[in-house]
Amino acid sequence: MNFSSKLIEEAVNAFASLPSIGKKTALRLVLHLINQDKEVTGQFAEAIVKMREHIKHCEICHNISDLAVCEICSDARRDRSVVCVVEGIRDVMAIEDTSQFRGLYHVLGGVISPIEGIGPSDLYIDALMQRIQKGEIKEVIMAISPTIEGDTTIFYLSKKLKDMKVKVSTIARGVSFGGELEYADELTLGRSIVARVPYRINE
Amino acid sequence: MTTKIINQKKSLFLNLEKLILTNFKNYTSERVNFSPTLNAIVGKNGMGKTNLLDAIYYLCMSKSNFSGNDRNVVQKTHDFFRLEGQFKRKEKKEKIVVKVIPGKQKIIERNGTAYSKLADHIGLFPVVIIAPDDTSLVTEGSEARRRFLDNTLSQSDPNYLTQLMRYNKVIRQRNAALKNMAIQHRFNATLIKTYDQQLLEPAALIFEKRKSFLEKIDPIFNEFYQKIAAHQETVQFNYKSKLIENSLEELLEENLEKDRILQRTTAGIHKDDLAFHLDNSPLKQFASQGQIKSFVLALKLAQFDFLKKIKNTSPILLLDDIFDKLDSSRVKQLLDLLLKNDFGQIFITDTHETRVEEIVKDLKIGYKKMEIKDGQCID
Ligand SMILES: [Zn+2]
Numbered sequence: 001m002n003f004s005s006k007l008i009e010e011a012v013n014a015f016a017s018l019p020s021i022g023k024k025t026a027l028r029l030v031l032h033l034i035n036q037d038k039e040v041t042g043q044f045a046e047a048i049v050k051m052r053e054h055i056k057h058c059e060i061c062h063n064i065s066d067l068a069v070c071e072i073c074s075d076a077r078r079d080r081s082v083v084c085v086v087e088g089i090r091d092v093m094a095i096e097d098t099s100q101f102r103g104l105y106h107v108l109g110g111v112i113s114p115i116e117g118i119g120p121s122d123l124y125i126d127a128l129m130q131r132i133q134k135g136e137i138k139e140v141i142m143a144i145s146p147t148i149e150g151d152t153t154i155f156y157l158s159k160k161l162k163d164m165k166v167k168v169s170t171i172a173r174g175v176s177f178g179g180e181l182e183y184a185d186e187l188t189l190g191r192s193i194v195a196r197v198p199y200r201i202n203e
Numbered sequence: 204m205t206t207k208i209i210n211q212k213k214s215l216f217l218n219l220e221k222l223i224l225t226n227f228k229n230y231t232s233e234r235v236n237f238s239p240t241l242n243a244i245v246g247k248n249g250m251g252k253t254n255l256l257d258a259i260y261y262l263c264m265s266k267s268n269f270s271g272n273d274r275n276v277v278q279k280t281h282d283f284f285r286l287e288g289q290f291k292r293k294e295k296k297e298k299i300v301v302k303v304i305p306g307k308q309k310i311i312e313r314n315g316t317a318y319s320k321l322a323d324h325i326g327l328f329p330v331v332i333i334a335p336d337d338t339s340l341v342t343e344g345s346e347a348r349r350r351f352l353d354n355t356l357s358q359s360d361p362n363y364l365t366q367l368m369r370y371n372k373v374i375r376q377r378n379a380a381l382k383n384m385a386i387q388h389r390f391n392a393t394l395i396k397t398y399d400q401q402l403l404e405p406a407a408l409i410f411e412k413r414k415s416f417l418e419k420i421d422p423i424f425n426e427f428y429q430k431i432a433a434h435q436e437t438v439q440f441n442y443k444s445k446l447i448e449n450s451l452e453e454l455l456e457e458n459l460e461k462d463r464i465l466q467r468t469t470a471g472i473h474k475d476d477l478a479f480h481l482d483n484s485p486l487k488q489f490a491s492q493g494q495i496k497s498f499v500l501a502l503k504l505a506q507f508d509f510l511k512k513i514k515n516t517s518p519i520l521l522l523d524d525i526f527d528k529l530d531s532s533r534v535k536q537l538l539d540l541l542l543k544n545d546f547g548q549i550f551i552t553d554t555h556e557t558r559v560e561e562i563v564k565d566l567k568i569g570y571k572k573m574e575i576k577d578g579q580c581i582d
Binding site: 112113114115117119120121148149151152155156159160 | 372376379380389391393394398400401
């Protein structure tokens with residue numbers, strides 16, 4: 001693509017660096033912004049800079065948060081005896097959308113996959129153990145996608161939790177996740193959290 | 204009564220009616236029609252007879268029999284290839300289309316719908332190929348023999364392939380974990396134990412399926428060998444797996460120290476093997492070239508027979524350069540044997556223009572002869 005302006009070229013390249021945005025779409029967005037008031041584009045840019053500057057990970061559950069402790073963790077009405085373990089922040093959003101879960105979360109930051117260089121110590125597993133050791137948590141629900149690596153992670157965590165006084169359950173397997181929790185439709189996901197099943201290791 | 208039997212035979216039938224090749228090996232653009240019974244593909248060496256069989260194999264197994272890399276399948280100077288097979292299966296027309304851009308894309312469509320998992324295609328269009336390089340089953344390492352087991356069982360049982368892929372993935376993760384732990388000097392016994400337990404279920408299933416398959420084909424294998432071979436020596440194969448004596452759990456535990464040092468999993472069904480014997484001596488050392496050829500041929504025919512019984516359909520049989528293994532009179536005997544029963548569709552390649560024709564004439568069955576010249580088919 002040939003641009004008559006270096007400024008436009010730079011802006012187009014910036015947009016095109018985002019996932020699922022090609023050069024054509026990027027150009028359309030840039031041309032759209034040119035037709036806006038300067039104030040509008042100023043607010044737009046500011047929102048992004050501010051978000052990136054101030055966004056944090058909750059120091060308890062590792063969900064994204066504006067403050068040191070996220071809204072869910074600091075909400076007094078939530079059930080502090082149940083914690084739902086998920087891979088990522090998008091899983092938190094998907095489960096929150098179902099309105100079926102009133103407990104707390106713990107974001108692992110991925111699943112165990114040594115092929116990709118991710119071992120247990122690269123995830124927030126120790127942090128979860130420390131949370132549980134404090135004694136308030138009575139049940140751990142594993143809402144992790146049913147892949148081989150997801151299975152490994154669930155299996156590993158249950159081994160770690162074996163000697164702690166907590167109930168371990170998984171959300172019903174075979175639910176049509178489409179591979180990832182975030183793609184599950186709200187109704188199915190909500191139902192499977194309510195109908196969670198106790199997890200047992202055959203040893 | 205007679206009508207009923209004929210109907211039964213009809214429903215068993217699987218055959219390829221038409222094949223369209225685009226940029227596949229030395230075929231730029233070609234359409235070939237086939238006979239539902241016997242097809243004699245003749246031509247000089249290097250003209251593309253084997254490539255035609257490989258195209259049929261590809262449509263059934265979603266990969267080449269001869270090349271693991273699709274870059275060697277696509278015609279040079281082109282970046283894609285396409286295969287279309289118009290089949291008749293269980294009295295219905297079926298269209299399979301393969302579209303491949305090597306390294307980028309591989310799509311297989313069944314009746315216009317692309318598979319989301321290629322594994323779902325395996326076993327729907329059973330196929331057995333008998334080729335000169337089958338002797339690698341005897342001469343090469345254990346991997347070739349496991350491939351034979353996996354090829355057969357993946358076609359006969361979809362769950363086998365699922366469990367095999369699961370097992371292999373967990374082994375790769377376990378090996379990577381062993382390697383990473385060695386580099387970081389930090390051993391995590393719980394994680395290794397997790398992988399061990401994840402392996403148990405798929406391993407048990409794969410072991411049972413392999414064992415039962417080998418038990419089932421044993422008698423028919425001997426029968427085939429006696430019919431093919433010139434001599435009356437006895438042949439046998441044994442399943443070699445450490446799981447016969449120990450549970451996988453014990454094996455993994457016993458080998459843990461070794462695994463940690465070598466940074467890979469040293470015991471398990473991925474180390475299974477077959478031992479071949481001729482008159483109680485190891486085949487590889489004591490058999491003649493002719494005996495080895497007869498042995499692998501009998502094994503492949505036993506595979507064909509096994510798939511036929513289990514699928515209730517005769518697999519498509521691809522006989523590449525069969526005269527390399529047997530003389531004319533034995534090929535005739537073999538075809539007689541295959542065709543006497545409710546046979547399926549057979550493809551035979553030969554460099555000799557009239558040899559197959561002469562044999563078939565005596566057998567009084569329908570056939571089609573086609574000549575291949577430089578990637579083109581002359582009917
Ligand atoms: Zn939180």
